[in-house]
Amino acid sequence: MRYNILIAALSIALLPVSSLAQEYPKEVVDAAHSISSHTLMDYVHEMCLPTYEGRGAGSEGYTKIANWVADHLSQWGVQPTGDDNTYFQKYPWPYTEVLAPGEVELIVVQKGDTIRKPYTIPDQFFPGSNSDSGIVEAEVVYVGFGISAPELGYDDYKGIDVKGKIVVFASESPAKSDHPDVEKWVPYSLHQYKFKNALEKGAAGVLYVGTIANPSIPFQKEMVYAHIGDQVVAELFYGTGKEYGALKNSIHKTIKPASMSLKKSARIVAQTVHHPNTITSNVLGLVEGSDPDLKDEVILIGAHLDGQGNPGVLLPGALDNATGVANIMEVARAFAQLPQKPKRSVAFIFIGAEETGLIGSNYFVNNPTIPKEKTICFINLDMVGNGRGLALWGAESYPHILEPFAKANADFVHRNFSSSPARIPRTRPRSDAAVFLKAGYSAVSVGATERVKPVNYHHPDDKPENTITPEIMEDASQVLFLGVWNLANR
Ligand SMILES: [Zn+2]
Incomplete structure (x- = not known):
């Protein structure tokens, strides 16, 4: 990509290793390095356990995993930003x-x-x-x-x-x-x-x-x-x-x-x-920015937390989408533990009922718990855990969003980095990013390119050992963390 070449050239010209410390405070570099593939894979393995029943929307297994995520957010000091000062935004979902x-x-x-x-x-x-x-x-x-x-x-x-x-x-x-x-x-x-x-x-x-x-x-x-x-x-x-x-x-x-x-x-x-009367939920948390004026502005990062359930055979949903959830959990922890927060706030939405027809993201855009006009962008992660390259799909339409991520990639992880223009799909919408885009948000998606393992899409063999390359998860999460840090301080 043209942009990629430009960023690469800039980073070679302007960013010898010694200059990184000036641009990124030491605590920020340390926080990025604290994101490890070991922890990411621990989360993925946990989410794939039979006790969570493939995280099917409406199931008890989904409620358990939603509580598990909320407990982590709470431990890290991420603020609840769902309904009534809880981590949950609830809505009906017949199961x-x-x-x-x-x-x-x-x-x-x-x-x-x-x-x-x-x-x-x-x-x-x-x-x-x-x-x-x-x-x-x-x-x-x-x-x-x-x-x-x-x-x-x-x-x-x-x-x-x-x-x-x-x-x-x-x-x-x-x-x-x-x-x-x-x-x-x-x-x-x-x-x-x-x-x-x-x-x-x-x-x-x-x-x-x-x-x-x-x-x-x-x-x-x-x-x-x-x-x-x-x-x-x-x-x-x-x-x-x-x-x-x-x-x-x-x-x-x-x-x-x-x-x-x-x-x-x-x-x-x-x-x-x-079960016609089941309730399911999105899980929402926020790390407040440090600038008194800019902290009302929010960068929203999301990944669908539900899976395809257990329709007579367990669907672990490792790549789809335990990876995306693990990625943003680590980013949430890293932001929550930073001694000096970025200027703008960073929020996290673990979306429910995506697999059942993008129900959770539609519910959120129609009932936002964070004001839409204060949301700088929505960044989606779905199946980011298998490949050699990274992408920020849709970001060519928003150079101010693309640049901080391309820079984070060029500064730290040096993966092939691609992008594309944002497009509302002409066919039926198939991702949470499309739902946010259609609702008028600036929406982009972090992706892993150059797949190296099978995907086993919506199949019982979407297991951690079959479909995931842990190193790309680590790099994607570090780029997400540093890219958001850059964007939140602009
Ligand atoms: Zn998915």
């Missing part, structure tokens, strides 16, 4: 408990014989996090993206009878992100819409293509569903003369449905209990 993985089975009748093929979790199928409890055994019908959009001249259900049957559809929509009218398709790309439409058309069950845990589908009353992987999808199409990938591509290309009966049946079993 579904998955009691067992359930079943997905393919049923084919051949020359009078019934062949049943059961599948296994987690790679062949994955239980629906918000399925109703029940058993459905019925004919399977392919309905593309599960969309009926008359004003766009598109209907996956046109001329197709799905009453009492199981429908198979994909996420997103026929319009890819480069389609000129992609915005018009956004409401139809929401999981919530697709399931509602399937129910309205009379479907009894859904097999959703793609085996990831996906708690962002709302509770499905009177609908049983599961996620299915490539093998199951391929076997559903056997004998139809069609191939799934080719059909999907043809829909993208022509924006015309390709729905059809798959001429075989499936059985889905789901065992769940829905």
Whole structure:
């Protein structure tokens, strides 16, 4: 990046080691060095323990982890800045408990014989996090993206009878992100819409293509569903003369449905209990600035604290997002323990119910406990723990925010450092940063680039030993701490 080169050149010209001490007080350098990968990994391991149930929004495990974070903030002397002078900002979140993985089975009748093929979790199928409890055994019908959009001249259900049957559809929509009218398709790309439409058309069950845990589908009353992987999808199409990938591509290309009966049946079993009156929370703390005038201005750092829960199999959520939480905990501790605080205040938000559809960040921007006009920026951390390079995504749109971080990187950790302009997504929003951006905040995201390990996204194998490179967490946290320190003193 051009900017990167400029900063690198400046730092070589202006910053021999001896000058660092003048710019960063010794206590600040010491505090940065006190951030260690050992502590960061201890936090990550703790958050991944089964007692926290994958930190699913609404679960008891989530309440436990929220208390655990609040206890740390309290020990360090970080001030509570949630509701009524507590660390918590509470809001309703109906929660579904998955009691067992359930079943997905393919049923084919051949020359009078019934062949049943059961599948296994987690790679062949994955239980629906918000399925109703029940058993459905019925004919399977392919309905593309599960969309009926008359004003766009598109209907996956046109001329197709799905009453009492199981429908198979994909996420997103026929319009890819480069389609000129992609915005018009956004409401139809929401999981919530697709399931509602399937129910309205009379479907009894859904097999959703793609085996990831996906708690962002709302509770499905009177609908049983599961996620299915490539093998199951391929076997559903056997004998139809069609191939799934080719059909999907043809829909993208022509924006015309390709729905059809798959001429075989499936059985889905789901065992769940829905808790409609659950409460969940964001956790909020603040380190007050030292300047009497500037301390009202706040730099807000956030990471989602919830995970994908335990839908019949534990999802530890190590990279996503125990890493982001650990990163900002260490930064919170380092600021709280500084003898001389920066001029502006620094606040921390551990966001709840992100995985269930960005509920916690939406709740905060609609009910801010820190005045929006005093919030200099929101800095998001999600999955910052796997890679060789660092980034501050979105910051090219705010040079005054980018510069302090690029400088911290150039002064201390010397990672490849990238950025990008801030953009409100044209497709459905998928991060807390997008929620803040849409609400009118300056919002950026710390990222790790040049991945070196698998990500195992929303998969039971997102474990600390599989998906994390601890050194990048340490460097990301140090750059975050020093970048915020620079920004807070400008
Ligand atoms: Zn995440």
